[in-house]
Amino acid sequence: MPTSTNPKEWKSRFIFVSAAMIPESPPLRNAEATIEDSVPILSADEIVQWKHMYENPTRAFTFSEGILAMGG
Secondary structure, X not given: OOOOOOHXXXXXXXXXXXXXXXXXXXXXXXXXXXXXXXXXXXXXXXXHHHHHHHHOOOOOOOXXXXXXXXXX
16 A cells, blocks of 8 residues: 555555455456446436435535544
């Protein structure tokens, strides 16, 4: 695991991933073929939740590390 938080040094260290950690190999894909990924159909409950989130947006807040540390 990288010990530095400097983005320029992110590739300076690597971790070993054994084949035993991956349950199965990913399927081979033709890079030139388009990906068929349709939008899932929402249930009635999900539609109500989506409308509620859409009609009541929330501003994203960012906090400094010091504030987060004080909050535990």
